[in-house]
Amino acid sequence: ALHRIPHPPRRLPLAGDVLGADVRRPLQDAMRHGRLLGPIYRRKVFRREFVFVWGGRYAADLADESRFAKHVGLGVANLRPVAGDGLFTAYNHEPNWQLAHDVLAPGFSREAMSGYHPMMLDVAERLLDRWDAEERAGRPVDVPADMTKLTLETIARTGFGHDFGSFERPRPHPFVTAMIGTLTHAQRRNAVPGPLAPLLLRAAARRNEDDIALLNRTVDAVVAARREADGSGSTGDLLDRMLETAHPETGERLAPDNVRRQVITFLVAGHETTSGALSFALYHLSRHPEIAARARAEVDAVWGEDPRPGYDRVARLRLVRRILDESLRLWPTAPAFAREAREDTVLAGEHPMRRGAWTLVLTPLLHRDPEVWGPDAERFDPGRFEAAAVRARPAHTFKPFGTGARACIGRQFALHEATLVLGLLLRRYTVKPDPAYRLRIAERLTLMPEGLRLGLERREAPE
Numbered sequence: 001a002l003h004r005i006p007h008p009p010r011r012l013p014l015a016g017d018v019l020g021a022d023v024r025r026p027l028q029d030a031m032r033h034g035r036l037l038g039p040i041y042r043r044k045v046f047r048r049e050f051v052f053v054w055g056g057r058y059a060a061d062l063a064d065e066s067r068f069a070k071h072v073g074l075g076v077a078n079l080r081p082v083a084g085d086g087l088f089t090a091y092n093h094e095p096n097w098q099l100a101h102d103v104l105a106p107g108f109s110r111e112a113m114s115g116y117h118p119m120m121l122d123v124a125e126r127l128l129d130r131w132d133a134e135e136r137a138g139r140p141v142d143v144p145a146d147m148t149k150l151t152l153e154t155i156a157r158t159g160f161g162h163d164f165g166s167f168e169r170p171r172p173h174p175f176v177t178a179m180i181g182t183l184t185h186a187q188r189r190n191a192v193p194g195p196l197a198p199l200l201l202r203a204a205a206r207r208n209e210d211d212i213a214l215l216n217r218t219v220d221a222v223v224a225a226r227r228e229a230d231g232s233g234s235t236g237d238l239l240d241r242m243l244e245t246a247h248p249e250t251g252e253r254l255a256p257d258n259v260r261r262q263v264i265t266f267l268v269a270g271h272e273t274t275s276g277a278l279s280f281a282l283y284h285l286s287r288h289p290e291i292a293a294r295a296r297a298e299v300d301a302v303w304g305e306d307p308r309p310g311y312d313r314v315a316r317l318r319l320v321r322r323i324l325d326e327s328l329r330l331w332p333t334a335p336a337f338a339r340e341a342r343e344d345t346v347l348a349g350e351h352p353m354r355r356g357a358w359t360l361v362l363t364p365l366l367h368r369d370p371e372v373w374g375p376d377a378e379r380f381d382p383g384r385f386e387a388a389a390v391r392a393r394p395a396h397t398f399k400p401f402g403t404g405a406r407a408c409i410g411r412q413f414a415l416h417e418a419t420l421v422l423g424l425l426l427r428r429y430t431v432k433p434d435p436a437y438r439l440r441i442a443e444r445l446t447l448m449p450e451g452l453r454l455g456l457e458r459r460e461a462p463e
């Protein structure tokens with residue numbers, strides 16, 4: 001029963017377990033509690049109690065779609081004012097989820113992806129130009145900033161035929177600044193009791209309104225430009241699907257206010273987490289030169305010197321892909337997802353749950369559960385994703401993209417883009433860590449290696 005779920009020892013009558021909590025880093029705070037309290041635990045935040053899980057057994061049971069479904073709660077629910085019933089934030093019962101899912105899923109087919117590939121290469125070449133210039137100047141690169149430029153331009157170009165000019169700007173595009181503002185705000189709202197939020201966060205709420213207005217204006221301009229183009233230059237990209245495509249069975253289309261929600265959703269979900277994934281991968285590669293050398297040898301073997309490797313040659317970078325998997329294991333950049341019971345049920349045969357009761361899965365701890373990953377789970381080792389090792393592990397214990405019907409629609413997109421870019425970077429540069437740097441994780445619902453800078457050395461031309 002629920003009373004058997006451990007909680008922190010000392011509780012305050014009003015505040016619950018929040019005293020001493022790190023409100024800027026709630027995920028790392030939850031990880032700390034998880035390590036102390038075990039694979040399932042509860043915490044009281046003001047008067048609300050939350051159940052967290054990270055044990056592989058629980059996560060595997062929660063993946064049963066017949067008994068559990070996505071829960072829109074905490075950070076995701078706090079994004080409703082921005083993303084409404086867009087794909088990521090929609091409640092399961094909202095009709096626009098199924099409609100948008102069915103209309104947009106073909107935008108992630110193999111065929112669609114191979115159409116995006118040349119555009120992904122174009123954007124990656126802009127990154128290489130920039131890094132070449134930094135390397136010549138002997139300057140270290142700001143990894144999260146540059147990865148964000150790259151991934152924002154990639155989703156904007158492939159999905160919406162739009163160019164934010166990120167690489168030409170000295171500062172981040174205002175869309176990015178506003179996005180980080182709203183993500184941070186959505187995260188902070190969890191640390192403030194509901195009734196007090198309007199009072200305590202008044203100034204922050206006003207800033208948040210401004211941020212949302214900027215996001216709306218930006219996407220409205222993107223949509224207006226497409227409508228003015230009036231079919232000419234139409235490529236069947238995500239925006240075309242949102243504006244033109246009727247549901248194959250019902251003939252329904254997305255309404256204009258829903259299109260706005262979807263465009264914001266895809267511009268945000270489509271770049272922020274991929275940027276983090278690439279940044280963490282580069283961090284690990286800088287610390288493991290022997291793995292970087294093996295990966296580079298793989299790129300040489302598969303791509304040779306071809307400056308524009310074709311679509312089919314990206315998935316053949318097996319080790320590069322395993323490096324990404326291993327980076328997403330240790331720091332899954334969308335670090336939690338929530339599951340609710342569809343009916344009264346018992347979690348893992350131990351904990352009764354009423355219909356609608358929910359729990360948050362802490363993926364960074366799930367991905368380090370020693371019962372699943374062994375005693376050296378904290379160590380970076382891409383070998384864990386070799387086929388035999390994967391087969392030997394229990395199912396549903398690696399979940400960086402969530403689970404079930406509401407899992408990430410952009411998974412293949414993200415992995416293709418990130419593998420392509422890492423391949424190109426490994427082939428051209430050796431990345432050098434700053435010996436003084438200690439990994440710090442910034443949180444804004446998503447995770448980023450804060451302040452990560454790396455030195456570059458352009459590789460000698462191969463023999």
Ligand code: HEM
Pocket residue numbers: 070076087088089101155265266269270271273274277332333334336337338399400401402403405406407408409410411413414
């Ligand atoms: C959903 C992670 C890249 C679009 C999700 C979820 C996770 C996730 C964990 C499920 C959230 C939940 O259960 O509440 C990631 C990671 C990425 C990534 C780690 C990169 C490494 C992308 C990209 C796109 C995208 C590139 C679009 C181009 C979405 C959308 C949903 C989603 C629209 C909602 C799907 C639905 O509910 O139907 N993602 N994602 N993501 N992701 Fe991603």
